Amino acid sequence: MTDLNALRDQIDALDQQLQDLLNKRADLAHQVAEVKRAEDPEPVFYRPEREAQVLRRIKERNAGPIGAEEMARLFREVMSVCLALEQPMRVAFLGPEGTFTQQAAIKHFGHAVESVPLGAIDEVFREVESGAVHFGVVPVENSTEGMVNHTLDSFMNSDLKICGEVELRIHHHLLSGPHTRRDKVTRIYSHQQTLAQCRQWLDAHMPAVERVAVSSNAEAARRLRDEWNAMAIAGDMACELYNLDKVQVNIEDRPDNTTRFLIIGRQDTPPSGHDKTSLLVSGKNRPGLLSDLLRPFREKDINLTRLESRPSRIANWSYVFFVDCEGHKEDPALTEVLDALDSDGTTIKVLGSYPKAVL
Numbered sequence: 001m002t003d004l005n006a007l008r009d010q011i012d013a014l015d016q017q018l019q020d021l022l023n024k025r026a027d028l029a030h031q032v033a034e035v036k037r038a039e040d041p042e043p044v045f046y047r048p049e050r051e052a053q054v055l056r057r058i059k060e061r062n063a064g065p066i067g068a069e070e071m072a073r074l075f076r077e078v079m080s081v082c083l084a085l086e087q088p089m090r091v092a093f094l095g096p097e098g099t100f101t102q103q104a105a106i107k108h109f110g111h112a113v114e115s116v117p118l119g120a121i122d123e124v125f126r127e128v129e130s131g132a133v134h135f136g137v138v139p140v141e142n143s144t145e146g147m148v149n150h151t152l153d154s155f156m157n158s159d160l161k162i163c164g165e166v167e168l169r170i171h172h173h174l175l176s177g178p179h180t181r182r183d184k185v186t187r188i189y190s191h192q193q194t195l196a197q198c199r200q201w202l203d204a205h206m207p208a209v210e211r212v213a214v215s216s217n218a219e220a221a222r223r224l225r226d227e228w229n230a231m232a233i234a235g236d237m238a239c240e241l242y243n244l245d246k247v248q249v250n251i252e253d254r255p256d257n258t259t260r261f262l263i264i265g266r267q268d269t270p271p272s273g274h275d276k277t278s279l280l281v282s283g284k285n286r287p288g289l290l291s292d293l294l295r296p297f298r299e300k301d302i303n304l305t306r307l308e309s310r311p312s313r314i315a316n317w318s319y320v321f322f323v324d325c326e327g328h329k330e331d332p333a334l335t336e337v338l339d340a341l342d343s344d345g346t347t348i349k350v351l352g353s354y355p356k357a358v359l
């Protein structure tokens with residue numbers, strides 16, 4: 001058997017090589033930045049389509065024993081650091097610190113970005129529009145609770161582009177604070193969506209305790225710092241941030257509870273090879289509007305991944321449809337669908353074409 005020291009010597013030698021290679025990679029990213037600056041007076045450093053391609057290839061060719069997901073996450077961090085050398089990035093998210101949206105921002109961009117907490121979804125939109133931050137991250141749908149209407153509504157009045165999506169498995173924990181007297185708990189704080197996602201568990205285990213909806217799970221966790229008769233429901237990040245104790249883990253009613261987040265920016269994203277497109281479609285209310293709207297997708301064999309209607313807010317009982325489909329708006333089949341809808345008197349706004357979530 002090889003002895004421990006000999007194995008550690010081999011690890012040291014490999015670490016040296018890895019370190020040299022990582023620095024060489026960073027050097028190349030630096031050169032890429034120079035080329036971008038030389039070619040464009042307003043260079044775009046963050047390239048979601050390229051990052052998606054790199055991460056997909058890493059997963060495909062991975063031979064183990066490190067799992068493909070873990071390997072991709074390591075490279076996610078490597079690219080995050082390389083991008084920060086090209087340009088330090090500021091990414092706004094629906095705060096405060098410790099929300100699932102912050103977790104989604106870090107999952108998507110890696111730890112080398114500066115994440116900026118904001119108090120409301122429309123503030124995230126405004127800060128990206130004004131250029132105060134490079135990108136924003138907002139929740140859009142949850143597998144148990146459905147759509148986040150604030151986000152959908154914000155798109156109606158915004159020219160921002162969706163340039164990415166993130167999916168996050170959401171686990172909620174029942175938490176207690178430093179002063180909590182567990183036998184005297186009379187209320188539980190959490191965001192209203194979280195309370196809804198844990199409704200059955202709460203009905204079964206804490207039916208008599210008042211449920212108090214607050215602005216975010218992180219705010220719920222924060223309140224436990226100086227209360228003795230309350231508990232909170234929140235995720236790992238908020239739990240760690242406020243140094244709370246887990247009384248019961250994973251109390252969400254559905255074990256596959258997932259939230260989808262969108263990355264919003266000011267630029268269009270070129271095709272990556274595996275893309276999605278989000279559209280906002282409206283037409284004059286008439287019989288058959290929805291089926292007319294869907295027909296071109298059927299004819300071109302384009303898969304719809306989501307269809308949602310929202311009041312248009314222009315007239316009572318008139319609606320807009322949010323449509324997500326597979327493909328990029330530059331794909332010939334999808335271009336034809338968009339042309340067909342356009343000539344049918346339908347108003348279409350392309351909210352963005354972007355790579356399907358890789359991580």
Ligand SMILES: O=C(O)C(=O)C[C@]1(C(=O)O)C=C[C@@H](O)C=C1
Pocket residue numbers: 029032033045046047048050051054078079080082083086
């Ligand atoms: O290929 C580029 O355009 C780069 O800037 C390099 C790189 C990378 O590290 O691989 C870094 C940032 C971009 O978002 C995409 C990729």
